[in-house]
Amino acid sequence: MQFFDLSGANGRRFSPFGWRVRMALAHVGLEQKADVELVTFSQKHKLDFSGQNLVPVIKDRDQVIFDSWRIASYIDATYGTENSLFGGTDGKSTSRFIASWVDSQIHPLIAQCVVRDILDVIDPADREYFRASREKRFGMPLEQIVENRDDTKANLKRTLYPLRKALEVAPFIGGTLATFSDYAVFGALMWARVTSSFELLESDDPICTWRERMLDLFDSLGRTELSPHA
Template sequence: MTRKLYSLCGSDRARPFSPHVWKTAMSLAHKGLDFDTVPIGFTEIRAIEDGATNLVPLLRDGEKLVKDSFEIALYLERTYPDRPALFAGEGAMAISRFVEGWSQATLHPAVTRIIIRDIHDRLDPVDQAYFRESREKRFGTSLEAVAESGGSSLATFSEKLEPLRHLLKIQDFLGGATPLFADYIVFGAFQWARIVSPQRLLQPGDPVTAWFERCLDLHGGLGRSVTAA
């Protein structure tokens, strides 16, 4: 059985960058499940699998189609219980929901402002037009104005990591001695920036940097299979 993971990319189809797809790629690797990556652009999403989704990731596992990175993780946990756990119990699942909320509310908006122009510049022209229109509608201002605000977002970015930094001073992963899905949630945000933008969000000597390097090495170096921008 061949699993397919539909993965967002720019004009270079060998460089998938979606933070949410990276959560799923790491989850599949964590479970030891083989999969093929199907690269797609923003404007191609609605055409895949007969219009099954308007967002990625989308996973085809045999006859089953699953969307949303958290739902995919839950599906993998239920379907492959004999494989390494992504949640290690109800408590870890609940904590992962909190981590997802923190990542979406704190990390993603800041990262978006920092790298938004880099994302745009790496897209095909048809996707650039879509990206500009959709992001300007979301932010209520021009793409250039959002990008200009990225400087202040970068200047204060390290402060936003303090809860994560505090934890990683005392343990190697959010999951403890070994990673869980909570790690992949946060990893996705940093991997997104690493692949798309030459701007560096993490500094040497930071416990968060050390954790990110450990995550890049997981599963045979899956995270390093795409080089940094």
């Protein structure tokens, strides 16, 4: 299996969607076996074979799949017989809900906290493109986007309230074991962890404790990635 994932400078892998796939592959014992092809912002031509230009992408035998949700569904259907990525058939709709909630509610807030810091960890050749494309998207300079990130952090804390309540009754969103629901949220937090020293969570937040459990999974896979915290 080939796995095409976004990369910054020095092979730093920070894509939240890439982290979803990394954790999904680890869940079924394939993360270490996958042939990883790193793709920077200026190397999107590497994805021409997939008919689009966004990572993550996997190529497994004659199958080419892009989009983290479609990849997760493929991994579960093909390799998740003994260890379901969704915690069973009934858990797939929950994972879809959580992933969509993260995409629509959590990612925009995290972006407003770390988008300027991302500029410093990507390949220098990509910085002009990144600044121009993100400033066009947000309608303001990167520095202005993160200017009030302490307020954004407070908003993020409120938005994460449902997750905090779920963790009162189980160690993971998926229950006793982590599932793709956990990986969707974890991917968002890894996006920030790998690119920025700005801490999104308070040390006494139950989500911080959950994140530590997630970092310990799969031989501490999350702790092996380059991070400004190191």
